[in-house]
Amino acid sequence: MEWDWVFLVVNVIPEKLTRRVKKYLEKRIVELKKSEKKIKRGDPFSDSARATNNSLEEDVDEQIGHFESEIKVSFVKKQIIEFRKALTKIKIGKYGICDKCGEMIDTDRLAVRPEATVCMACEKEGE
Numbered sequence: 001m002e003w004d005w006v007f008l009v010v011n012v013i014p015e016k017l018t019r020r021v022k023k024y025l026e027k028r029i030v031e032l033k034k035s036e037k038k039i040k041r042g043d044p045f046s047d048s049a050r051a052t053n054n055s056l057e058e059d060v061d062e063q064i065g066h067f068e069s070e071i072k073v074s075f076v077k078k079q080i081i082e083f084r085k086a087l088t089k090i091k092i093g094k095y096g097i098c099d100k101c102g103e104m105i106d107t108d109r110l111a112v113r114p115e116a117t118v119c120m121a122c123e124k125e126g127e
Contacts, residue, residue, distance in 0.1 A: 043069035
């Protein structure tokens, strides 16, 4: 009789730690959403009383301000997505497992970037 061996990756990250990480990630998402709102409020284009008959210099300043706000909002949204993805991995029991190779992500990496979903080797490959 032949045996087909199936190796399952067992999440060795203790539940106590994943609960702390989950709490941290949820807190950061709330903070990031507040930051996103603040950035949007600071966008010159969000001001309904914004003058449309500005001088060229004022228009350029507003365009630059709007562009900077858009970049910041985009960065914050990307972070929120990364944090939510990590939360999902916790929920399904795959936190700490690399999305690309299936190996465990080094705990030192997770300590620095709890939202990491790929190991260092796979991240370097992707660069």
